[in-house]
Amino acid sequence: MAKLVLAIDDDKYVHHIIEESLAGFCKIINAKDGDEGLRLTNKYNPDIILLDIEMPGLSGYDVCKTLKQNENTKDIPVMFLSSKVELSDRVKGYSVGASDYIIKPFNAEELIARIKVLYEYRQQCVRLKLDIEKANKTAEMAMTESGDMGRIMRYVGQSYHANNFQTLSEYFLAFFTPLNLDVVVVFWYKSKGIFYSQQSGVCPLEQELLEQHRHSKRFVDIGSSTIINYPKVSLLIKNMPIENSALYGRFKDLFPHILEVTNEKVVTMERSESSYEQAAQISTALQDIVKQLNSQNIAQNSTTKVFIEQLHELDCAVKHQKELANHADLTLYISQLDETMQLFASANSDLAFIKYQLKQVTESRNELLANLRSKAEAAQQNINHHNDIELF
Template identity: 50%
Template sequence: MTKLVLAIDDDKLVHHVVDEALARTCKILHAKNGEEGLRLAKKYRPDIILLDVEMPGVSGFEVCKQLKKLEETTEIPVMFLSSRADISERMRGYNAGAADYIVKPFNAEELLARINVLDDYRKTSSQLKQDVQRAQTTAEIAMTDSGDMGRIMRYVGQSYHAHDLNTLSTHFLEFFMPMELDVAVAFWYHQDAMFYSSEGAIQPIEQELFEKHKDGSRFVDFGRRTIINYSKVSLLIKNMPVDDVAVYGRYKDLFPHILEATDAKIKDMEVSEDALNKVEHIGQVFAELSDHLSGVGDHYSGKVAEFQAVLESDKLANLEPSERERLQELYEHFTYLSDELTIIKYKLGEVTEVRQQLIESLNKIAKPWGEDEVASQADIELF
């Protein structure tokens, strides 16, 4: 289906670049200022809005804020177009409600790629919205009378039995549903970053903010948003109740507990994965060594049998007794080595069996039982 894109900018060249990039895949509406853009957005409800930051009259930030206040346009992803690349401007754009931020000048290929990302985000969010709302309602009913620490303890139990990041993220996001908080989370797993959101998909600008602040302060506040950082997990809260001092303070005291538990779980998952990989590698080396020794042993045993046959034949009848005695000693020596090789092969077999038991034990640690046996916070009676 053709996407409807609204471009709001006072620069004719930008409109030309937008046409060049999107004409084949999108229907494009053009507005030369904020007032016209707001009018077209309310009338046509485009799939995506491209919005200039600096315009005569109403600024792009103000236009975006108004778009997010209107029921008919609040869900439309907005991408800011700006000549300023500093992080403070991106954070200001995100606070205004933007889903992405692209720096001028940009080329057609870059714009098209980021439009496609935003469109995927829009579709995913729309598909998952109803499911998220149903899950939130169920969780709220189940947790109405439960205390904060009770739910934290329930989450710790759930996280212990989570053996992959997708399962862990499900339990993690479920924790925030009764609080009516819109959150996203980043798991810093080994050298990779995995992002999850209560909306079902993470916005590009959120991902960028996570990455920019990963090594920053424990708490990063900007507007109604707060990022809380730990070494293996970062939490973005998009609607912190900054106007309610008591609730705001309680959340800042409460959330580090769940983040500490999550941080420890991810570290354990990394250690378990590393251990499994090392055991697999050791097993592969031993298997190769066992195969090699098996071949050597078979060849060696064959040669020992040939040696024995020569000793028992009449071919050595003319040798001196001392020479025959020397050959007999050599035969006994080779027989001893053959027996030692057999023992080594046996021991390698034992090592292989122990390795398999170790793998099974590590897998039980990583996955204590099936996911269908792990209770969610929504279907457990809490205390």
């Protein structure tokens, strides 16, 4: 777990609360203002920084901005501690580089849980940075391809063969590596978000911003970051060149193409999953119907046997009556036959219901087959389309 946490706050009571909350969990060092916090950061290089916003002298925003501009401290996760509850305050915190934001007052369990997430986030960043060299080599190869549309079509071909989100995200993120952009992508799959990042982990504030703006307009600019939204995929570009109007315009024209392709891929994956679920439901329904038919067949055979025996008994009784020239009471036999006929009627009703179930399953099966044929035809058309494209 985190070895060292630096708390920067001008309120001694807050320091006391933090120390009590994290006692035995990690080591705490305290700074009473922003200047002291910067000095202690450079001296001790803490794993996580807890930072108040409103302080005398440097504000928390100023301290965070200074930390993120320093090569030696820019990767330390910063969590703002503030009584400000508005989303705009969170957005401002994210804009200056914070990774999380907790509202005062807070309890020990919440603070520990947030620190665990941030520590794992930093560890993930360290692991992912080891892959930067590999990504840069991929970028050099990608840069040899000519033209943006050529690279887009290359991604289209790659994404077509991606059968899971991990593979799809690797192809997707590789598209942005040659552009020197740090991005986060989220796939909105079955009412939940699946997050992936390129050069670092996905911090809690990034997840919150993407979730908050999921249903916003297509392009959302937040400081130097931009979110691009599609129904099934959203992209956060953390270092969008907003001040470079030409490059910014080029990216705004280019990125919707890859996002639209990715959006359709996620839709296709959802439909495929639905088809698999439908096929499983059909198999289960057929198994249930077979069990019902077997059970009904046993019951029908048993009822038929009883019916034959009762007919035989009735026939013997009639013959015996003729021999004795006696009018025997046949009510019992007639009553038994009537009960047996009711059993036959019930069995016929059960069989009618089973036939109805078979009809429903057959219709579902036909729908599934039509869907699969449609997908196969679309896939073939897609293959033919790509065969006609010459990448130059």
